[in-house]
Amino acid sequence: MANFEMNKSDAAPRQKATQQYFKSVQDSSWLIKFCFILLGLLIAVALLAPLLAPHDPNAQSLLSRLRPPIGFDRYKEGFLVGTDELGRDLLSRLLYGLRFTLLIAVIGSIISMIIGSVIGIISGFVGGIVDNLLMGLVDIQIAFPFTLMALLAVAVFGTDLTIFVIIIGLADWDKYARVVRGQIIAIREAPYIDAVRVTGAGPYRIIRHHMLPNIASPIIVLWTFGVSNVILLESSLSFLGLGVQPPTATLGSMTGFGRDYLASYPHIGLAPALMILVIALVFLLLGDWLRDTLDVRLKRQT
Amino acid sequence: MINPVLSVQELRVAFGAGDTRAVAVKSISFDLMPGETLGIVGESGSGKSVSALSTMALIRQAGGDIEDGKIIYDGRIDMVTATESEAREIRGNEIAMIFQEPMTSLNPVFTIGEQIIEPLITHLGLSKNEAKTRALAAMNEVRIPEPKRRYDQYPHELSGGMRQRAMIAMALVCEPKILIADEPTTALDVTIQAQILWLIKKLKSDHGTAVLFITHDLGVVAQIAERVAVMQMGNLVEIGAVDQIYRAPSHPYTRKLLSAVPVLGATPAKAKVADSASIVLALEDVSVRYPVKTGLLRRATSEVLAVDRVSFEVPKCTTLGLVGESGCGKSTISRAVMGLAYPSSGKISLDGADLATLSAQERFAFHRKTGIVFQDPFAALSPRRRAFDQIAEPMVIHNWGSPQKIRERVRWLLNRVGLGDEHLDRFPHEFSGGQRQRLCIARALALEPELLIADEPVSALDVSVQAQVLELFSELQLELGLTYLFISHDLAIVEQVSEAVAVMFMGRLVEYGPSKKVLSDPGHEYTKNLLASIPVPDPTKTLSKPKLFAEGRKSPIIPYGTMTGPVQMKEIGAGHYIYS
Structure with missing residues (x-):
């Protein structure tokens, strides 16, 4: 079919495009390179957590409770980042927590992005009564306290990781829907869209080939904000006991439980909090870079 | 000193x-x-x-x-x-x-x-x-x-x-x-x-x-x-x-x-390309109205009368120049002909087939017969797609041929409009304004259309580039037997490219006839006024104090459902009509 042909004839420029992106990584600043290395490291560590963790993350040892990290008084050999209130090794918990957190954050925010973008595109493209109804739905989502919805969902479906990810994915879609709708409306009447429309192109082709590439930047930027948002959401839900159930470690729940000891043993809360900070920063910076790279208009004229 | x-x-x-x-x-x-x-x-x-x-x-x-x-x-x-x-x-x-x-x-x-x-x-x-x-x-x-x-x-x-x-x-x-x-x-x-x-x-x-x-x-x-x-x-x-x-x-x-600089009256009357009598595009009593919705219930209370009972015909291999000021309805006509706007009454027919009665399939086929070139070449090309994809697009949509054939045709089209193979993989922002307009022309020609609508195609370009693009338009017409609907506010350009001219004012056709006749001996007051306002690139011809053409300059917004009377055109010469 037509699409297949397009792909074939596209092959040459596409390969070139991949090379170009590779080149733009090399051309980018040291900060971006550093972020790429950090992201790779985070993913590798998360994947290899069972091999890297020195202890079982859930093994308690009341004898070695509340030990500080290396370099402080009362440091216990073998527990590099110290232990928490139940004597579990913080480093091991961080590694396993990173695993769950990355999984929840990335998949959750992707779900949000897809739901929101689809609704936004339909709303902006079709317009009229459909637009009014969908935007009404967005208003309801914004007005409705999310915690309440999460509570309800957990009460009905239980606390399974899959369900938790889906709940998180349903949290943020309204933002995407609003932004995407606005962008679509802005370019809906653009001459280049008219130009394809008069060649007889159907709505799918117009959206897929002409609108999406042009509205990709704001979606990507929103997504990078979304990832850090979702991490925080996860921690607040875990804190309320709605999230991943203890003793399973996630960065959010660890930060939450560490709150009680913030005055006396700050490392319990700070270690996962710093990890969240690093993840959020890496995603934000890379998102910014990605937006600039994807935007062909920002490239130098040749 | x-x-x-x-x-x-x-x-x-x-x-x-x-x-x-x-x-x-x-x-x-x-x-x-x-x-x-x-x-x-x-x-x-x-x-x-x-x-x-x-x-x-x-x-x-x-x-x-x-x-x-x-x-x-x-x-x-x-x-x-x-x-x-x-x-x-x-x-x-x-x-x-x-x-x-x-x-x-x-x-x-x-x-x-x-x-x-x-x-x-x-x-x-x-x-x-x-x-x-x-x-x-x-x-x-x-x-x-x-x-x-x-x-x-x-x-x-x-x-x-x-x-x-x-x-x-x-x-x-x-x-x-x-x-x-x-x-x-x-x-x-x-x-x-x-x-x-x-x-x-x-x-x-x-x-x-x-x-x-x-x-x-x-x-x-x-x-x-x-x-x-x-x-x-x-x-x-x-x-x-x-x-x-x-x-x-x-x-x-x-x-x-x-x-x-195109100067009015300087170009000789355009020679007829062909003497065939077949009509490619015909408009009969076409009106386009846009509802104005107000109030809580968004009910249409009034309408904008963008085009009011316009009729004209464009024979094969000829160019009709459609002129008028901003808001006169000339672009609405082009949108209606392209199927982007719907006439509220009247009939638009291409090759004798009424657009309003086309089935979905026929409508799809109709898109092959028409091409459009927009005014602003910066806005008319998707900023995120390469030149090749932009030109190939219509052919891919219409399943025109194998990838090889499409590739060849894109190459041919690019060469025909004066661009080279090295431009295939470039993005629109890497082209100059004139080159972009050439890309748009190549895209419009991809499916071998019969009718090409050019909506102010050169008004965003510099004069020297303008001349080259106009030259390209006339070459293509001769070579491919194209019929043009050429919309412009510049009368000198219209005179250069078209056999017939239609002058529009406030949604109405006020004058219509052979371009030489209309532009040298206008019959309608508005056309006269328009011609007198054009600045001539000759310092010896000084500007006289212009008079305001007030007649009929009333609001195009009318109460919903108001009927307008039938349009009577008076013939003042061979094929030369004015609104009276």
Whole structure:
């Protein structure tokens, strides 16, 4: 079919495009390179957590409770980042927590992005009564306290990781829907869209080939904000006991439980909090870079 | 000896930093004498606007640096070395400026009056009441009708011509020594342009203001300037008295520019390509109305009558030029023919088939028979797709052939419109304006259409590029047997490309006939007025005071469902009709 042909004839420029992106990584600043290395490291560590963790993350040892990290008084050999209130090794918990957190954050925010973008595109493209109804739905989502919805969902479906990810994915879609709708409306009447429309192109082709590439930047930027948002959401839900159930470690729940000891043993809360900070920063910076790279208009004229 | 009021000496301006640093103005010098009008002409990117912004010491805000040179104002202040507060003292008070776009250069949240009195209060320290008196006088002088009422109105309540008048009033209210006008009439219709030009001329002679008039339009310059400076790629290539520039241009670039300007009546009547009688496009009594929805229930209470009972025919291999001012409905007609707008009554037929009765399949096939070229080549190409994909797209949609065949045809099309294989993988922003319009033409021709609609295809291009693109249009017509619906506001261009002309005014067809006949011996008052307003690139033909064509200039908004009477066209010559 037509699409297949397009792909074939596209092959040459596409390969070139991949090379170009590779080149733009090399051309980018040291900060971006550093972020790429950090992201790779985070993913590798998360994947290899069972091999890297020195202890079982859930093994308690009341004898070695509340030990500080290396370099402080009362440091216990073998527990590099110290232990928490139940004597579990913080480093091991961080590694396993990173695993769950990355999984929840990335998949959750992707779900949000897809739901929101689809609704936004339909709303902006079709317009009229459909637009009014969908935007009404967005208003309801914004007005409705999310915690309440999460509570309800957990009460009905239980606390399974899959369900938790889906709940998180349903949290943020309204933002995407609003932004995407606005962008679509802005370019809906653009001459280049008219130009394809008069060649007889159907709505799918117009959206897929002409609108999406042009509205990709704001979606990507929103997504990078979304990832850090979702991490925080996860921690607040875990804190309320709605999230991943203890003793399973996630960065959010660890930060939450560490709150009680913030005055006396700050490392319990700070270690996962710093990890969240690093993840959020890496995603934000890379998102910014990605937006600039994807935007062909920002490239130098040749 | 009289001292120049502004003296620019070896000015050099550059933009950007590092590798991307580009010199926009390379060492230009000129003097502006008190009370004279100096026209600066040049194509886009020649550095004319940059020079103007530099004289106001505003170039830093635009991202440029003055690398070298002096701009001496009134023999006392060098605007290059002046501090910001010194420059501010001069700006608006001694040197005033009016811009191209009257829509965006007035602040939408302040009333016209508030904006006119602002320079009076800041520079002359007048009280609000004194300032208001002065402002009303200025508004009177720029011939804004009912100044008292306009004073309290907001910019959106005024038409484009009125806004530009308000801008001029604002610029002149402090009685500056110099007025810099940067393409002040480019965004306006010709009849309004004629009024504004006449106004600037009149004000200049009344107050002895020196005017620096920047434009790309050689016709306008001939009408308004006493001396002309021609700029090309940051250089001042020629400067001299207007007669000398137009009569005996010494620089080859000036000669090239002058020869590229299409002049009404200069081109011989276009030879008929074919004598076939088959009609490709026919409009019968076509009306297009847009509902205006108001109130809580969004019910249509009134309608905008964009096109009112228009009929015309375009025979095969000919060009119909559709002319008229902004808002006259000419673009709505093109949208209706393309199937982007739906006529509320009447019949549009292509090759004898009524568009309204087409089945979905026939409609899809119909798209193969038509192509469109839009006005703004910057907006008509998707910024994120490569040239190859843009041109191949229509063929892919219509399953035109194998990938190899499509690839070959794209190559052929690119070569045909004067671009090469090396352009295949480029993005639109890597092309110049003229090249982009060529891409658009290639895309429109991809499916071998019969009818090509060109909606102001050259009005966004520089004159020299304009001539090349028009040349391409006529070559393609001969070669491929195309039929054109050519929409333009420029009568000289229409005369050059078309056999027949249809003149539209307020949604109605007011005159229709062979182009030679209509443009040399117009029958309708409006066409006469339009023709008289065109600035001729000949300084000996001076501008007369334009009269306002008021007849029928009423609101196009009518109560919902109002019927308009049938249109009677009177024949005043062979195939030459006017609305009566």
